[in-house]
Amino acid sequence: MKNRSIQRIVASTLAFVMTLGMCACGTTTSEQEYGSESASVEASSSNSVESTEEVLAENEEKSEVTVTDLAGREVTVSLPVENAYLGYYYENFLAVVGPDAFTRVKATSLYDTEGYANTLATIYKENVEGYTDMVDVGSTLQDNFDVEKLIELECDVAIMGQYQYDAIEDKVNLLEEAGIPVVIIDYSTATEETHIASTEILGKVFGVEDRAGEIIENYKAGMANVRDIVSKISETKTTFHEFQSVISTYSEVGVSDFATYLFGRYLSQAGADDIAFPIAETAESGRSTTLDMEYILDKDPEVWFIIGGETANDETDGIVMGYGISEEDLIASAKGMIDSRPGFTNLSAVKNDQIYCVENNTLRTLRDYIIIEYIAKVLYPDEFADLDPEKEFEEYSKKYLPSVPTDGTFIYHLEVADIES
């Protein structure tokens, strides 16, 4: 009896499996499900019936550019690029290529931006031309990057971040064999060299070298200014910084970067002596760490930087910042933060009102030199008295990101009196 019932179950399972198989065959033939994607594919196939003369004329106009990407690979791209895949770094792409930049992007990995910065994505959807027309091909961060879809879309070039290359290097070879050149850029390491090299690549590939050159000069000038002034300062201040995107309650401490990575690098360039830096010398590996509460109290930092953003909400603690966030919203989100951490009221940074907030999405961008200026000004107000980071933020946005509204809070001095319960 038991055997029979098992067999019935097995038979039903297999019938289910077969049905799924048949459904699967059905889905491939359905073109309606893919909406705008199928339309674009049809459009590309209709192009193939162009007359020979038109194709020849087009070929004559086409040229090529060879770039050495951030993975050290020499890649040749046919110009002009009108249908690109862009993985991440939307803001930098928009700044370098111009307001109509996204009309030249056919495919993307939406999760890489929307998964971490939904408000930013909404702002782009509402204000940036071409953003909503991009086809999502999955993300390496979710392990669902769809190579097949990308090959079908026949993009002129795939612009990927270094983190994507690290995750799917084998698939990169496959894409290139299919005729899609892959160019690696990197704004996450946040060095002046990688920022400049990535911007030069975008300029060359999208034929906007002048605009890219202008942004590079702007960036170099900002960095050189900070470097010059910092080199003359003999004293250093101790800092503590934390990314609050990874905490769920204020009783937890966020992640701190070492001096060679992202915010740690910014601090180091601005002349700070962060309390996380000595840990790197003994740490087995990694770019960041979570500092022990006792260690923070023992080191007693003079300035406390908080990297806030969109991940905080009604259910999750953390400083809220970014597009559409007012100073009042930010202060409200910080209520109870110091009380949740025993002993923090005795920190020099708290006693001297030295708590500063920086928005997470402005890191890894071509305006992050303003963040470095902001850190430097906070640490050494007299030496950097001439700088006005808030004004620079606004000017940069108006000049290079004209289609994106400037409303929001991106850097802020959080006063202890405002958040005391």
Added chain:
Amino acid sequence: MSTGYRNLNRKRIFVIVLMAIVMILLIFADLFTGSSNMSVKEAIDILLDGPSNESKYHFILWAVRMPMTMTCLGVGASLALAGGQMQTILQNPLASPYTLGISSAAGFGAALSVVTGFPFIPISWINISVSALIFALGTSALIFTLCKRNADTKTMILIGIVVTFLFSALQSLMQYLASQEQLSEIMHWMFGSLSKASSQGAVVCIACFVFIFILSMGSTWQLTCLSAGEERAKSLGIDTERLRRKIYLCSSLLTAVSVSYVGSIGFIGLVAPHLARSYVGDDQRFLLVLSPIMGAIILLAASIVAKIMKPGEIIPVGIITNLVGVSFLLYLLLRKRL
């Protein structure tokens, strides 16, 4: 030979042939499924054309879909064969290829590679698989050595538990040291996914399976006796400890290769042998053949579901097999209680 026994064997062969046909149909279904708008007719034409870069769809079918389908075949069959062997030598229906901690060891190897770049091969994408393979094979060798003196089932299972805990702890350490991107990579590796499929990997996996399968077929009589009970096998003159060690080596090699290639795809090694056993019983001549077919069927079906669940994205196949596996495990437990 009695007529009843002959009829029983005929039925078993019929089931094997039927399931092999189902497997072949699913291979084609998997090849015809994907996010691009290639129709079934086009796919058949391209399949008949043979490998070429004539059009983007030729490339998609032969270079993108084919390695994934072949991986399903190789990994599904390997895990099912390894699972069936583990259940027999450990005489435990809940044993799977991961029971002795090989998956945890491979998981730690992968996490170590993600965080540190070990074993520092210049072609970075190979590092994770190589590191996982090193730890999986190293752990298998360690367990094998520990079991040399005493290879009874209880000792093996307890050593497996110790190994699993050890590598879970080490993996937690790696996760703690990892950055957010690295953490995400480790987590997705642990799900098990076909996204890493490549033609070279599929060939290695299938070749390894064929080699171990042929080797195992030489021990079917001994394994059938062992599945009838330890004492009975010993009374028939079988050196059960020696047999256990040999089969353990075979199944750990299969598991190590599969896991290091596609991550820990769960429950195939647990579910497939049970399904096969419900059709052909414990006679290893048939079980060793049907288990791999069932494993391939389950993984191919999961792959198809993963592709059609969310058009334009591929859900990690390990999530689907886990969902199916958990329900089956629950069914097994409830049936036992009833």
